[in-house]
Amino acid sequence: MYDIGTRARALALVGQGRSLNSVSRETGISRAAIRSWQDRMEPLPRMTQPAPGPPADQQAYAYLLGLYLGDGCVSPHPRGGHYLRVFCADAWPGLIQECRDAILRVRPGVRVHTVPKQGCVTVTSYWRHWPALFPQHGPGKKHERAIVLEPWQREIVDAFPWEFIRGLVHSDGCRVINWTTRPVGGERKRYEYPRYFFTNKSDDIRRLFTQALDRVGVEWSILRRGGEPFNASVARRASVGLMDAHVGSKH
Missing domain, CATH: 3.10.28.10 (Homing endonucleases)
Structure with missing residues (x-):
């Protein structure tokens, strides 16, 4: 049996986008045990992660916010946490790399993947708290609901308007x-x-x-x-x- 603190640490590592193999090697806990904890419908109270702080790099965030509002979404993972996905045309490899770099600057330590699709690439990152950094997420299409920046987002956009414009363009x-x-x-x-x-x-x-x-x-x-x-x-x-x-x- 593992205590709550051990479970919380293992699930926190998984929540950062780590694979079950790497978490198992680091903690000595079997993949089957970690997977069973993930399958719980509700995590134990002490397993929840603290709320995130502000973006690590506000200039990169202004650019990423523009990308998200244009071609991005935040979607829940069935076992908890969320995916940030930004859809980039595969004709622009430089744009795909800039998107990857911006995500890593905004949230150092997360893993970023590119998923090829027909005519585009999905730049994807898993993290439990993406909705906190992109509170404009929600059900339905963006043009069918109100999109309003939070005061802290407005401050960042006002400080880095060109990066925000670049992301939108x-x-x-x-x-x-x-x-x-x-x-x-x-x-x-x-x-x-x-x-x-x-x-x-x-x-x-x-x-x-x-x-x-x-x-x-x-x-x-x-x-x-x-x-x-x-x-x-x-x-x-x-x-x-x-x-x-x-x-x-x-x-």
């Missing part, structure tokens, strides 16, 4: 080259210009994006699709220059 945004024609010397010439778009059905998430743009002095406009607001656009040369300096294209 890297998830649901893009840098494109638009073109038009104009008369030059009596002839119509093709004229190309760069432009940024952020596309999200959630009014709240688009508003968070444009509020951050306001904070850094970027001019923007809202474009509609089917009569409904859908795209936030940055097209003015000076504002595109700012975006190029701080965000840039996905890679």
Whole structure:
């Protein structure tokens, strides 16, 4: 028989994303025993982990928050704890690596996995307290419920607005080259210009994006699709220059 403290320590190691093999080797407890404790519907009171502190790296958190609001989710594990998942297009390996790095900077010590899927990669990390760092999680689609930042999140976004903007653009945004024609010397010439778009059905998430743009002095406009607001656009040369300096294209 193992005492409660021993069980709590073993389950805490598993909760950090450690494998049953590694926890068994470190503690000397059999995998079968650890697995049986995991299968309990409710952990013993002393087995619960303390609530987490603030993000270890607030700049990385601002970026990861943008990724999460665009293409992320927090989902429960059947045996307790939660998964943070961020879906990244496999065309952008640099973005996938940045996502991995941000998770590890926000919560040092967790394990991060990449799960290939058709056309994308899921960057996944298990930790018991991900909902505390992403309180916007909940049932249903984000655009069907209110998305409001907690005061401590607002302070981080205000301190690192460009990182937040980068995360949102890297998830649901893009840098494109638009073109038009104009008369030059009596002839119509093709004229190309760069432009940024952020596309999200959630009014709240688009508003968070444009509020951050306001904070850094970027001019923007809202474009509609089917009569409904859908795209936030940055097209003015000076504002595109700012975006190029701080965000840039996905890679």
